[in-house]
Every structure is written in C-alpha cells, then in structure tokens.
Amino acid sequence: MMCGLQLFCCSLLLIIAATLATAEASTSTFQSIKDGETIVSTDGTFELGFFTPAGASGNRYIGIWYKKISVTTVVWVANRETPLTDSSGILRITDPGILVLVNQNNTTVWSSNTSTTAPNAVAQLLDSGNLVVKDGSDKVDAEDEKYLWQSFDYPGDTLLAGMKLGRNTVTGFNWHLTSWRSPSDPSQGNFTFQHGPRGYAEQVLREGSDITFRTGPWNGIRFSGTPHLGPNYVYTYQLVFDDHDHEEYYSYKLLNSSVLSRLVLTQDGLLQRYTWIDRTQSWFLYLTAQMDNCDNYALCGAYGACNIENSPVCGCLKGFVPKFPKDWDTMDWSNGCVRKTPLACNGDKFLKYSGVKFPNTEQSWFNKSMNLKECEMECTRNCSCTAYSNLYISEGGTGCLMWFGDLIDMRNLTENGQDIYIRMAASEQGKLTHSKKEDLELPLFDLATIVSATSNFSNDNKLGEGGFGCVFKGMLRNGQEIAVKRLSKHSSQGVNEFKNEVTHIAKLQHRNLVKLLGCCIQADEMMLIYECMPNKSLDFFIFDQRKSMLLDWPKRFDIINGIARGLLYLHQDSRLRVIHRDLKAGNILLDNEFNPKISDFGLARSFGGNETVAETMRVVGTYGYMSPEYASDGFYSTKSDVFSFGVSVLEIISGKRNRGFSHPDHDLNLLGHAWNLYTEGRSIELLDTSVGDSTNPSEEVLRSIHVGLLCVQKDPEDRPSMSDVVRMLSGEGALSQPEKPGFYSKSSDRSENQVNHLSRACSANEVSFTLLDAR
Numbered sequence: 001m002m003c004g005l006q007l008f009c010c011s012l013l014l015i016i017a018a019t020l021a022t023a024e025a026s027t028s029t030f031q032s033i034k035d036g037e038t039i040v041s042t043d044g045t046f047e048l049g050f051f052t053p054a055g056a057s058g059n060r061y062i063g064i065w066y067k068k069i070s071v072t073t074v075v076w077v078a079n080r081e082t083p084l085t086d087s088s089g090i091l092r093i094t095d096p097g098i099l100v101l102v103n104q105n106n107t108t109v110w111s112s113n114t115s116t117t118a119p120n121a122v123a124q125l126l127d128s129g130n131l132v133v134k135d136g137s138d139k140v141d142a143e144d145e146k147y148l149w150q151s152f153d154y155p156g157d158t159l160l161a162g163m164k165l166g167r168n169t170v171t172g173f174n175w176h177l178t179s180w181r182s183p184s185d186p187s188q189g190n191f192t193f194q195h196g197p198r199g200y201a202e203q204v205l206r207e208g209s210d211i212t213f214r215t216g217p218w219n220g221i222r223f224s225g226t227p228h229l230g231p232n233y234v235y236t237y238q239l240v241f242d243d244h245d246h247e248e249y250y251s252y253k254l255l256n257s258s259v260l261s262r263l264v265l266t267q268d269g270l271l272q273r274y275t276w277i278d279r280t281q282s283w284f285l286y287l288t289a290q291m292d293n294c295d296n297y298a299l300c301g302a303y304g305a306c307n308i309e310n311s312p313v314c315g316c317l318k319g320f321v322p323k324f325p326k327d328w329d330t331m332d333w334s335n336g337c338v339r340k341t342p343l344a345c346n347g348d349k350f351l352k353y354s355g356v357k358f359p360n361t362e363q364s365w366f367n368k369s370m371n372l373k374e375c376e377m378e379c380t381r382n383c384s385c386t387a388y389s390n391l392y393i394s395e396g397g398t399g400c401l402m403w404f405g406d407l408i409d410m411r412n413l414t415e416n417g418q419d420i421y422i423r424m425a426a427s428e429q430g431k432l433t434h435s436k437k438e439d440l441e442l443p444l445f446d447l448a449t450i451v452s453a454t455s456n457f458s459n460d461n462k463l464g465e466g467g468f469g470c471v472f473k474g475m476l477r478n479g480q481e482i483a484v485k486r487l488s489k490h491s492s493q494g495v496n497e498f499k500n501e502v503t504h505i506a507k508l509q510h511r512n513l514v515k516l517l518g519c520c521i522q523a524d525e526m527m528l529i530y531e532c533m534p535n536k537s538l539d540f541f542i543f544d545q546r547k548s549m550l551l552d553w554p555k556r557f558d559i560i561n562g563i564a565r566g567l568l569y570l571h572q573d574s575r576l577r578v579i580h581r582d583l584k585a586g587n588i589l590l591d592n593e594f595n596p597k598i599s600d601f602g603l604a605r606s607f608g609g610n611e612t613v614a615e616t617m618r619v620v621g622t623y624g625y626m627s628p629e630y631a632s633d634g635f636y637s638t639k640s641d642v643f644s645f646g647v648s649v650l651e652i653i654s655g656k657r658n659r660g661f662s663h664p665d666h667d668l669n670l671l672g673h674a675w676n677l678y679t680e681g682r683s684i685e686l687l688d689t690s691v692g693d694s695t696n697p698s699e700e701v702l703r704s705i706h707v708g709l710l711c712v713q714k715d716p717e718d719r720p721s722m723s724d725v726v727r728m729l730s731g732e733g734a735l736s737q738p739e740k741p742g743f744y745s746k747s748s749d750r751s752e753n754q755v756n757h758l759s760r761a762c763s764a765n766e767v768s769f770t771l772l773d774a775r
C-alpha cells in the first residue's frame with residue numbers, strides 16, 4: 001500500500017515536471033517578436049528583446065541580456081550599426097530560415113545573412129545565451145547540433161562561456177571581439193581582440209590596425225604573457241586545435257553554471273572579466289588582462305625587455321645595445337635595441353633568457369612533437385631563425401616553437417615566466433657566459449606530474465631499489481614511459497650535489513647513452529626522470545641461459561660496438577669529457593631493438609683540459625669490473641673505463657660473469673680463462689654456446705676477444721683508447737699482442753661482502769645510483 005502510494009506520487013511529479021519543461025522550452029523558440037515582447041531562455045538566465053542603451057535617446061536595438069539580475073547587462077546586439085528609431089521593429093524568421101529585423105515600412109534593417117537555409121526554421125534562445133536558427137523539423141536538441149546560424153559566431157564586445165575566439169585556418173573565418181563605441185552606442189568602436197592572423201596561436205588586441213596588447217603564445221596551460229589568467233575556481237579554459245574542422249580557438253567554461261561571469265572588451269580597450277556578486281547586487285571586476293605599463297605592446301622595441309620593477313622600465317637584452325641611445329635617454333624606447341656583434345650564422349650560439357613573456361609569434365613556426373634539442377638543431381640550421389623554445393610548459397617542456405625576424409614585445413615576469421633561447425654571435429656568447437655560472441639546463445618536472453605518472457609511487461610501479469632510494473616506472477600523460485629515480489629522504493646527498501650531478505648528465509646526448517629527461521626538486525623530494533628502457537639491462541639477458549639465446553652473434557657484436565661508441569663519446573667527444581667509473585653489464589640498458597645505452601652516471605667524473613688521471617680516497621664501483629690501479633690505489637682515468645669495457649666485452653662473448661666464474665680445471669677468473677685460451681690458440685672456445693655455431697663469422701668473434709684482452713691489460717698505458725677500440729673493432733689495422741690481464745685469478749678479487757658494501761656506498765659526494773638495477 002505504502003509502496004503503491006509512493007509510486008503514484010512520483011509519477012505525478014514526473015508528469016508535472018515534464019509538462020513544465022515542454023512549456024518553457026516552447027517559449028524559448030519563436031517565429032517572430034515585436035518590440036515590447038521578449039523571449040527567455042529555458043533556464044531563465046538570458047532574455048532576448050528590444051532595448052535602448054542608457055542615454056541613447058530613442059534608438060532601439062535587438063539584444064540579449066541577463067534576465068535574473070537587477071543591473072541590465074547586454075551581452076550581444078544584432079543591429080549594432082543600424083538602430084531603429086522607433087518601436088515598430090519586428091524580428092522574424094523568413095521562409096528559407098533567415099532572421100530579419102524589419103522596420104514599420106517592412107524594410108530590412110538587419111539580417112542573419114545565412115547561406116544555408118531550411119524550410120521550417122525556428123529561432124531559439126539557448127541557456128548559454130546563444131541565439132540560434134535551426135531546422136524546425138529537428139525535434140531533439142542534439143549536443144553537437146549544426147545550426148543554420150548562431151549569434152555565438154558573431155560576438156560583440158562580450159565573450160560568454162562556450163563562445164569561440166579564434167579562426168578557421170581554411171576559410172579564414174575569424175571569431176573576435178569588437179568594443180562598443182560608448183556605453184550608449186553599441187556600434188563598433190576602435191578596439192578588436194582576436195587570434196593573430198598568422199604564426200603560432202596567440203591573441204592580440206588592436207586599436208584600429210595597431211597592436212596595443214598581446215596575450216603571448218599559448219603554452220599548453222595558459223598564454224605566455226598572462227600568468228595571472230591561469231587556472232582558477234570560476235572557470236576553465238583551453239585552446240582547441242580542431243584539425244578535423246580546421247579550427248583553432250580559445251574558449252572557456254564556467255565551473256558552476258549558476259555563476260555569472262563574462263569577458264568584455266571595454267570601449268577603452270581593456271580586456272576585463274566580471275563576475276556577478278549576488279550579495280552586493282553588482283558586477284565584480286575579477287581581472288584585467290593588461291597588468292601594467294609593460295603590457296603596452298612593443299614599449300621597449302625590438303630586442304628590448306620591459307621590467308616593471310626597474311626604472312626606467314625598458315632595457316636591452318644581454319648582448320644588445322639601444323639603436324638610438326639619444327632617444328633611449330629621453331625614454332623613447334620604440335626603436336629598440338641592436339646586436340653588439342652581428343650574427344655570422346655559422347657558429348652562432350643560443351643564449352638562454354629565463355622568466356620572460358615570449359615575443360610576438362606572427363613570424364613563427366612550431367611542431368608539437370619535437371623536443372628542445374631537436375628544436376635547437378632545427379633553429380641552428382636555419383639562419384633566419386632568431387630564437388627557439390619549448391612550445392608547451394607541461395611535463396618539463398615539450399614541442400618546439402621557433403621565431404623568425406626581430407623579437408618584439410618581451411617582458412620580465414616575476415612569476416611563471418618561460419625560457420627562450422636567443423641566437424647570438426659565438427663571440428658574444430663567450431663574453432656573456434665567461435664569468436657567469438651556467439643555469440641548470442634540465443627541464444624541471446612538477447611533483448604532481450610525477451605522482452600521477454607513477455600512481456603515487458605505488459609498489460606495483462617499483463622497478464628496483466638501491467642505497468640512494470627507489471626506481472619507479474611511470475607513464476606521462478602523453479604516453480611516454482619513464483623511469484623515476486627517487487632519492488631517499490634519508491640520503492645524505494645534498495641539493496647542490498644533486499643539481500651539479502644532474503647538470504652534468506643533462507649535457508650528455510648520444511644514442512648509446514640513456515637519456516635524462518628532467519628532474520624534480522619539490523617539497524623535499526629529489527628525483528631524476530629518465531627515458532624508460534623496457535627491455536632492462538644487459539646482464540638480465542647475457543647471464544641467463546634461456547634469455548641469452550635471444551642474442552645471436554650479430555646482435556652481440558652490435559651491442560659491443562654500441563657500448564664502445566657511447567664510451568668514446570663520453571671520453572672524447574662530449575662537451576664535458578666524462579669518466580664513467582662504473583661501467584658494467586648491469587648499467588647497459590637495452591631499448592626495444594636491443595640497442596645498448598649506457599646508464600648510471602652517479603659515479604661519473606668530468607675532467608677538463610688535458611687532465612686524464614685523477615685520484616680518489618674513496619673507491620666506489622663494482623668489483624670484477626674495476627681496474628687494478630683503481631681498485632688498489634684509487635687512480636682512475638679513461639683507461640680504467642677501458643678496463644671495465646674489456647671485462648664487459650669478454651662477458652658478452654662468453655655469457656659468463658667475470659666474478660663468480662668457475663672452471664673445473666683451474667682457479668682463474670674469466671679474464672684469466674680467456675687469456676689462457678688465447679695463448680693456446682683456442683679463443684673461439686670462449687664463445688657462449690647459446691649463440692649457436694658454424695654460421696658465426698669467427699674472424700669477428702676472435703677480433704672482439706683480442707680487443708677485449710687488450711683492454712684488460714694490467715698497465716693502463718698498454719690499454720688502447722676508446723677511439724683505438726672503435727677502430728680495431730671495425731677491422732682496421734693490425735692488433736698488437738696483449739699482455740697478461742690485470743686481476744687474473746679469483747684470489748685477486750675481494751670478498752663478496754665488500755662488493756655489497758661498496759656498491760651501496762653512500763656519502764655526501766658519491767652515491768651509487770643504479771638505474772633499473774633490480775637486485
């Protein structure tokens with residue numbers, strides 16, 4: 001009984017609600033309205049009708065305004081340029097679906113001017129404030145309904161939520177704002193606000209044809225020059241690149257649709273957002289896009305930068321001087337600055353400027369998938385490219401934006417500025433960086449990005465653990481897989497050492513080195529973010545009987561050559577010249593095609609000039625791979641890396657670990673065993689049986705063993721350099737006879753305990769980072 005009653009009540013309510021909805025919906029559509037009548041949107045937010053602006057004696061306009069508030073606020077006007085002079089006007093839908101406004105003599109004073117028409121067309125005022133003309137036979141209000149015409153395509157001075165501000169890149173159609181002439185005159189004033197017609201997306205405000213303000217280019221989250229327009233709790237916004245419809249536009253959405261908020265281009269050329277406050281019954285000025293004097297377009301001219309905290313506000317970029325110093329002295333900065341040293345194109349370098357609003361992108365080019373390095377290369381190649389930067393700021397910076405021609409309208413931003421790299425003559429670059437400490441060039445990742453990429457460092461994502469902390473795998477929102485080394489909070493490595501180390505690794509770029517994508521230093525967290533190598537490390541394969549079968553001889557030879565090239569780059573060709581100090585199979589990562597990449601630069605040291613040997617009191621590394629002079633006396637040099645390389649080569653060929661190698665006939669380690677076979681002319685027996693036989697080019701195998709033995713000779717002086725190694729592996733020239741290896745027998749190794757102790761050694765200066773080394 002109870003149950004039945006409830007059901008009855010519910011259905012009754014539903015019927016009433018449904019009736020009300022249809023009744024209201026029908027009132028928002030119309031065929032024609034006369035002056036004096038109005039149309040209200042279904043939810044009652046907006047109203048359409050005839051009005052006279054305050055102080056505009058007698059002129060009648062068709063417009064849309066907020067219905068529910070006490071202050072009449074018109075957001076759109078149809079006949080802006082053609083007011084009626086009496087109240088005889090009628091707005092109606094003509095037969096083929098055109099909206100016309102006629103006067104008492106039945107003359108059209110305004111029309112919707114559509115080319116697509118339909119016989120049963122009706123007009124409707126939507127809850128968004130959009131006045132649309134649609135095919136009347138369409139009963140359903142589909143979300144993506146194509147309208148015959150809509151007022152949202154022809155904004156006035158007001159941008160409502162859901163309106164577009166942008167362009168169609170094929171038809172050239174442009175959604176833009178135009179100011180009113182005065183509060184009493186809605187006809188077009190002197191100011192427009194629109195998407196730049198060319199180059200990468202940004203928005204410009206013009207007075208007539210002169211630019212007065214730019215937002216700066218879109219950086220994936222906001223416009224470069226308007227950090228104060230960033231995400232907030234009233235509305236969200238985005239820049240849409242709709243490749244299907246060839247549209248590129250800005251639009252915003254209110255987070256709470258019952259909050260009233262609008263963006264207006266005022267008749268004085270200010271771009272302002274207002275939000276309605278019920279309590280005070282008034283519009284609250286939420287923000288003005290133009291922050292200060294520095295937002296006056298090109299105030300400081302080409303290559304000038306405006307800094308509101310300085311007096312005078314204008315200055316030249318480093319390496320530039322005022323074009324006309326006299327004008328500059330009288331605070332006329334409009335002619336800007338010129339280079340102290342002209343560009344030569346060849347050999348030009350790029351100088352980083354941080355914390356700026358990006359210059360005008362009218363002459364620009366962009367690519368969303370290139371990274372900063374590729375961007376630099378592309379810009380270097382084209383002499384008319386004057387600057388480059390990341391396109392988007394998210395995820396440590398992605399994409400490529402390049403400028404051509406003069407750089408105009410830059411300013412300093414105290415918060416949320418961006419980094420730009422400006423082309424400078426090589427000699428100028430030298431002068432500028434000579435005394436100056438180089439910045440941390442590595443992209444900084446946001447902690448929230450890393451937290452979300454690794455599911456908040458979940459155990460499922462953990463790849464390994466070492467003395468420094470843990471390694472997690474993760475995936476960025478763009479689908480890129482990463483490995484994150486998270487320093488333990490108890491690690492004694494300080495921020496400065498961490499940064500110092502990070503800068504060193506960041507500058508190394510080679511296909512046989514694992515790539516560091518960035519770091520994260522935030523809220524007492526310190527992390528390194530690497531590209532992820534899905535196929536783990538070399539030791540995972542070569543020392544496993546079954547998995548080692550995946551590596552045939554040609555693959556192993558490729559791996560040997562790859563490691564050699566990577567190490568050659570470290571020793572000789574990289575800007576820094578680096579000694580790795582911990583080369584081993586576990587530090588060679590493999591990509592999808594089993595290309596080797598050297599990782600783990602935690603122990604690496606760079607050496608300058610002609611210094612090639614150094615000494616340390618603290619020997620860290622991995623026994624079995626360490627050269628005698630390093631393990632016993634702490635001397636390290638490129639030749640100690642060569643020793644480790646030789647050990648790795650013999651391991652790759654034999655599939656056996658140097659340490660822990662055992663043989664029934666003797667007590668030698670792998671090096672000693674290889675040496676014995678070599679002296680007896682039986683080197684080929686060293687080859688891993690899982691490589692298979694007969695088909696292997698034994699000449700290549702024998703040469704590799706020979707090179708390996710040359711690398712592990714006791715005296716560092718006897719060992720070849722990595723450039724010799726690369727040459728020898730390629731079969732060039734005769735090979736000399738190797739001397740007996742250093743660390744020949746097992747007894748020359750140390751105890752297992754010490755290995756563990758040392759490989760996890762952790763002090764302020766030297767921490768063994770062992771990426772992906774899941775022990």
Ligand SMILES: *[C@@H]1O[C@H](CO)[C@@H](O)[C@H](O)[C@H]1NC(C)=O
Nearest residue numbers: 085086088103104105106107
């Ligand atoms: C309508 O026509 C009459 C007679 O031609 C003319 O006097 C009047 O000015 C016209 N009104 C408008 C609004 O054009």
Ligand SMILES: *[C@@H]1O[C@H](CO)[C@@H](O)[C@H](O)[C@H]1NC(C)=O
Nearest residue numbers: 094095102104105106107108
């Ligand atoms: C006005 O013009 C339309 C179309 O030309 C016509 O259908 C309508 O009857 C006219 N109205 C008057 C009052 O003349």
Ligand SMILES: *[C@@H]1O[C@H](CO)[C@@H](O)[C@H](O)[C@H]1NC(C)=O
Nearest residue numbers: 078110111112113114115154
């Ligand atoms: C109406 O169409 C004509 C011709 O296509 C065009 O020149 C004019 O600018 C259009 N007017 C409006 C208000 O769109």
Ligand SMILES: *[C@@H]1O[C@H](CO)[C@@H](O)[C@H](O)[C@H]1NC(C)=O
Nearest residue numbers: 180181182189190208267268
């Ligand atoms: C528009 O610009 C012109 C020329 O500078 C000026 O005379 C006029 O007063 C301006 N109009 C408004 C509404 O500011």
Ligand SMILES: *[C@@H]1O[C@H](CO)[C@@H](O)[C@H](O)[C@H]1NC(C)=O
Nearest residue numbers: 255256257258259260276278
């Ligand atoms: C939306 O705003 C209205 C009016 O300010 C308020 O009453 C309501 O609680 C808000 N809704 C949400 C979900 O915040």
Ligand SMILES: *[C@@H]1O[C@H](CO)[C@@H](O)[C@H](O)[C@H]1NC(C)=O
Nearest residue numbers: 305307317318353354355412
């Ligand atoms: C302003 O920018 C210039 C050029 O990048 C830079 O040298 C200067 O330090 C910046 N000043 C401030 C206060 O950020």
Ligand SMILES: *[C@@H]1O[C@H](CO)[C@@H](O)[C@H](O)[C@H]1NC(C)=O
Nearest residue numbers: 366367368369370371374400
């Ligand atoms: C953008 O860069 C990517 C990667 O370098 C390249 O594959 C692509 O062709 C580039 N796109 C354009 C339009 O140049």
Ligand SMILES: *[C@@H]1O[C@H](CO)[C@@H](O)[C@H](O)[C@H]1NC(C)=O
Nearest residue numbers: 364365381382383384385404
């Ligand atoms: C440099 O870039 C500009 C603009 O994209 C292009 O027009 C020009 O052809 C390029 N020059 C070279 C040498 O690639």
Ligand SMILES: *[C@@H]1O[C@H](CO)[C@@H](O)[C@H](O)[C@H]1NC(C)=O
Nearest residue numbers: 447448451452455456457458
């Ligand atoms: C991540 O985990 C930590 C500790 O387990 C917790 O305090 C924190 O709130 C989590 N953060 C997020 C964003 O889930």
Ligand SMILES: *[C@@H]1O[C@H](CO)[C@@H](O)[C@H](O)[C@H]1NC(C)=O
Nearest residue numbers: 534535547550591592593594
């Ligand atoms: C290597 O990585 C690729 C891509 O992740 C995967 O498909 C393949 O199975 C991996 N190979 C091995 C042997 O793990």
Ligand SMILES: *[C@@H]1O[C@H](CO)[C@@H](O)[C@H](O)[C@H]1NC(C)=O
Nearest residue numbers: 577607608609610611612613
């Ligand atoms: C290089 O060696 C020479 C002579 O051995 C020495 O005078 C010079 O200072 C060294 N240069 C550097 C940068 O170490």
